[in-house]
Amino acid sequence: MGQKLRGHTLPAEAACRDSMIDIGRDESVLILIKHCQDMKQQETRLRLITLILLLTCMALLIYTTSSGLRQHEESGSRGQGSAVEQRAPYSRQETLFPEDKQTRLRIHLRPPSPTNKTKMSDGQYFEWDVDFGKYYNEKTRAIVIPASGIYFVYVRITLSCHGEETQNLQLFSLRLRCWNERYTKQRQLTDAKDDVECTQDRSKSVFVGQLFDLNEGDHLSVWIEKGYKLIKTSSFGAFLV
Template sequence: MGQKPNGWTQPTEADCWDTVSGVGQDRSVLILIKHCRDMKQQEMRLRLITLLLLLSCAALFIFTVGFELKQRENSTSTTQMSMDMQYPAYSQQGQLCSGDNPQTNVQRLHIHLRFVPEDNKTDGLYINWDVNFGEKYNKEKRAIVIPETGIYFIYVRTTLRCQDKDDAAKFKKFNMMLHKWNEGYNKTLHLADTWDGVACASEGLRSVFVGQLFDLLEGDHVSVWIGEGYELILKSSFGAYLA
């Protein structure tokens, strides 16, 4: 009975110590790994919190700057409105100096003329005009004077009617030309023309329009020449403006 089973050997003290040491080392490694993971998670949280704080500060700064700019704009608008109400003459003077109104700016041509009938209705003459609005009309030359070099739109609208009852069976021709003259070259030049006519038997009206852009020089005198059919003119208008 005092004998031990064959093949079994009692472990020594050294073997037990090695086993305990191995288990202790593995546990220390696990604890270290867990600690590193916790540190990384805390670092990520700190970075995220820092980023959110920076974004919040940037948004607050942008909102503050925008609010201040809006306040300044509203304040400036209110101040300008108050000045316009208190000093209307000053406000009107500022508008006149801005050059937006073509009738108050001498250099920016905008003129409209209306037909003045002649007692002697003969062909081969320049139409006489009366100023409806605008300036730069030379009554002696019967011409619009161009104040500065540029592109101008020149137009002439004429209403024709056969006014002689004795010529009821006739067809009468009408010829109108735009001329320009300048002291610099002292020569009349042809700009544009139109040919038309009226059948007197119809007793109707006919409208003739000439309008075109022209590159004109300072000092050019633009006038309307009637080559044929002056007696057919019932009314007419003539104008120009800087394009």
């Protein structure tokens, strides 16, 4: 009995051992396949990392090149800008004082020379000679406004007794008047009054200066109401602000 059992047991043990060998071989194949898959994944990762590095290097190269070109262009534009800035004061000056274009008023008048001076008395418009500027009408004895705008108009007169006055207290009065060919009505912009004590050798200054909103074609004149003989020096002018 014992021998029969052992005879039956040996073939069973061999079959089991063979099956274990087959299982071991299958596991080896699975491990090899898994190893190959891992190698492929690592290779894919390496290729992806390499591609990212190449793209990064290309981006850095493009950025560096564009930055250099931008700096070169900015330096060139700054050079041109400095040249423009150097020309800017002249451009601004031409814009602020375009006398040649006859669009801006800057004029200063002084009393006429003895050779050009006509007989004057109270109740007349004061006569002037041009010190600098344009737009003075000798016939109307007026400054002509070339364009509408805000103007500063001034009149300065120094009064003094000349020894011909018979009274001690001498009165002086002037009016700054404006008229336009488009309108028939004459306007009085402002006036000034003062007096001079002739018992002593004294001088007195009368100054009128004010901003006015004037229209194109306005004529500005100084009307001497009283005291013309007291005028020692005088000036009259206007400019656009």
